[in-house]
Amino acid sequence: MIELDALESLLALGHEQRRLEVKGPGLVSDKAFAARVARAVMAMGNLRDGGVVCIGIADDQIAQMMPGLDEAARKSWGDYDTVSAALARYIDPPATFDLRVVELSNGAHVAVLDVHEFETSIYVCKKTFPDVLQDGATYVRTRGKPQSIPVPSAAEMRELLDLGVDKGIREFLRRAGAAGVPLLGTPPPTPSALFDDERTQAWADGSVFDSPSAGTLVDPDRPVCFFDVAIRPLPYERERLQAGDLLEFIERRAVSMRGWPVPFIDARRGIARHDSWIGQDIEGRNVPHLEAWRFFQSGQFLQRRAIATDLRKLDDVESTAPGATGVVAVWDVLLYLVEVAELGARLTTSLDVESIEFEVHLEGVGGRELVSDWRRPIFGPYVASSQAFSTRLTVPAAELVTSPRQAGVNLAQGILQKFGLNVPDQVYLDQQAEIFGP
Known part of the structure; x- marks a missing residue:
């Protein structure tokens, strides 16, 4: 979970990062706003080690950490079950995240969603929202200009698939170990795998x-x-x-x-x-x-x-x-x-x-x-x-x-x-x- 000091240090840079996306003030009950947050959560969850979605900061006031959430918005985003249900309408499987409403050093309040990397299956959109989400699309955070968008290139798709393969291997080894299957005979990494690790x-x-x-x-x-x-x-x-x-x-x-x-x-x-x-x-x-x-x-x-x-x-x-x-x-x-x-x-x-x-x-x-x-x-x-x-x-x-x-x-x-x-x-x-x- 990101520390408050670390969050403020990222905001002080004045722009979004690959692992940080900001959203201006809004309510969970606002369907269009909730859909945009769901898109950001999906993209962060499809990133190795996940990322943070910070709600209450305007795109043009990131360094100032403004304007923050009013009391109604704080109450709206402070209820985990309500937020989880709103996001689950669009995300399959349901995203895993930690949720906090915190007060920044300037007195502004924000909601912080610490989004976890997907567990076994890549997050996919399951419901269209006009101009925001497309049913069946897979959203990622791009490497260049940080954006939460559908997979834009073969390189970004390879990165996502590699992450899925890595997690699948770990899950297989976990289950095999739990079942008592001996794994000492697992062959060493191939030269291609070792070179691929260097390239990554x-x-x-x-x-x-x-x-x-x-x-x-x-x-x-x-x-x-x-x-x-x-x-x-x-x-x-x-x-x-x-x-x-x-x-x-x-x-x-x-x-x-x-x-x-x-x-x-x-x-x-x-x-x-x-x-x-x-x-x-x-x-x-x-x-x-x-x-x-x-x-x-x-x-x-x-x-x-x-x-x-x-x-x-x-x-x-x-x-x-x-x-x-x-x-x-x-x-x-x-x-x-x-x-x-x-x-x-x-x-x-x-x-x-x-x-x-x-x-x-x-x-x-x-x-x-x-x-x-x-x-x-x-x-x-x-x-x-x-x-x-x-x-x-x-x-x-x-x-x-x-x-x-x-x-x-x-x-x-x-x-x-x-x-x-x-x-x-x-x-x-x-x-x-x-x-x-x-």
């Missing part, structure tokens, strides 16, 4: 893709389509590299086949240093660029990088499909993933590994059309229906070192074919050779 840790606090800063060349109000890449040396070894060597190691192996390196490292902006990894977020203020990278002692490299066509207008790359929300250039996918494969090869030659696993996601691609330039026309339209395309490839170390560009083409095929485009490997090999050389 790396992006847990978000990145520039969740909330681009004002003053950069990226429009914060327009969703960005971006690559989400993982390079994973196998077998998994948590401390394959020393923490103090990470920056120099990745700097020396950065790939600069087109001038702009993969990854881009700007020592002037400072490097984030964590327990087992380093990283940096890069926002273009003078040139259009957006990326975030992370590098672990295990040798795992992660990068999120915006597609070129979202950062600048290219005269020879235009959409022809009616209703397309944007474009993805064939050459952008191909050339970037060849660079990613080359980086994997450089890691391979420096680390004692058996193979490298590549995992590539193209996030926010829904509604975008795959296009080419005038020299290599393609005849579509090829428009993405899914919000994300993914591919995975494991390459033996010797094969990757000797043929990194073929590995890059294989990765590109794994994404481009999801659009419906089928082109022979040799066409892509020739295309990248024109840019990178033989």
Whole structure:
């Protein structure tokens, strides 16, 4: 349960947080207001460790902690059974929360709902309320601008499903233990699970893709389509590299086949240093660029990088499909993933590994059309229906070192074919050779 001092410290920041949502004064008996509170409670309950809904604070008076609840509203929100019943009309299964009406240091009174993380089943809306709630929708708190809205992306859905899986595993182990089933033979985590844990840790606090800063060349109000890449040396070894060597190691192996390196490292902006990894977020203020990278002692490299066509207008790359929300250039996918494969090869030659696993996601691609330039026309339209395309490839170390560009083409095929485009490997090999050389 959140302490009063901690609540006031969060309010003093003057804006909502992912784990804190405020609502102005209102009564439980006001159905529209109760529906908005139910939406916030559902979203907080679908967040790992839950969150807080504070009632009585206006959106534009958060730092002032005003105006507070009057006596009628305090009485309304002080009855747990009444509040629980009002919220249960909309939430399935019924949400679990603690409820207090407290007096803040400025004398204002607020109702505080400490919402618990869901127990076994994700909270789902079971009743529509016009313009507020939709029957069957699953509400979450977004990572960027804090909002309680239906699941907006594949990444947010994966986070919610991962939480559900984690809870399911814990419940299974609890029941198995209670039934006397021996669990000592439970196999150790797989390398993929260990690498996934690192990735979850790396992006847990978000990145520039969740909330681009004002003053950069990226429009914060327009969703960005971006690559989400993982390079994973196998077998998994948590401390394959020393923490103090990470920056120099990745700097020396950065790939600069087109001038702009993969990854881009700007020592002037400072490097984030964590327990087992380093990283940096890069926002273009003078040139259009957006990326975030992370590098672990295990040798795992992660990068999120915006597609070129979202950062600048290219005269020879235009959409022809009616209703397309944007474009993805064939050459952008191909050339970037060849660079990613080359980086994997450089890691391979420096680390004692058996193979490298590549995992590539193209996030926010829904509604975008795959296009080419005038020299290599393609005849579509090829428009993405899914919000994300993914591919995975494991390459033996010797094969990757000797043929990194073929590995890059294989990765590109794994994404481009999801659009419906089928082109022979040799066409892509020739295309990248024109840019990178033989």
